[in-house]
Amino acid sequence: MDQQTKPKKKKKRIWLYILSGLLVIILGFAGYVLYEFKIKQYDVADPVVDEIIEENYVIDLPDGNKMIIDKEGNIVEEKGTTETVAEESDTETSTQTETDTESSTGRDQATNNNNNSGTPATSKPKPEKPTVASIKQKYMPAIQALESQANTKINGLVQQAKNEYVAKKSNGESISFGYFYNKYLGAADALEQSTDAAFNSIISVVENELVNNGFSKDHVNSLRTEYEATKEARRSNLYNKALEML
Incomplete structure (x- = not known):
């Protein structure tokens, strides 16, 4: 009886040693990964990477102005485009021409006023009041431009990582x-943080327009939801590219 139990105890010890060894290896590997990825300090300063991150976002607004946003989400400049300035100049010229024309024909119109006094004046139609949907749609190109610029920056980071990997x-x-x-x-x-800050700057403009037209700023929540979904897809795409490189 004792002779039969000895081989069993020996097998149990062997398996115990094997499992203990595997546990040590796993813990050792986990500790190495934790140290390499989370604890160890690296010199990661790189002017090329800094330039990509710190480049301002330039967003065209629906009114023709450009909004320039820094990495902190601050609007560092907001200016009209050349096209907008030209339109304003044309409007002023047109207004002056119309004024001169009205002055030169004023006497003729005064002469005919008695004959036309019974004719009702034609009033210009009032512009339609903006809706929540129209306001949000108006700013979609600005949000899409932000996302496009963010994707360009991400691609720039990926390319720089590939270049450095190949060089090393x-x-x-x-x-x-x-x-x-x-x-x-x-x-x-x-x-991602700088892109979020820039997005919030654009959303603030949308909120102001909603409030000015009598709507709740909560209507921008759907834009935030769409942006978060796009951001998650961008993040997933970045991780996939990183895995491909490794």
């Missing part, structure tokens, strides 16, 4: 995935 590999340098993770995903997080 061709020079025979060691490749630290923790370094690339901290540098480029950190840059992507900073870019």
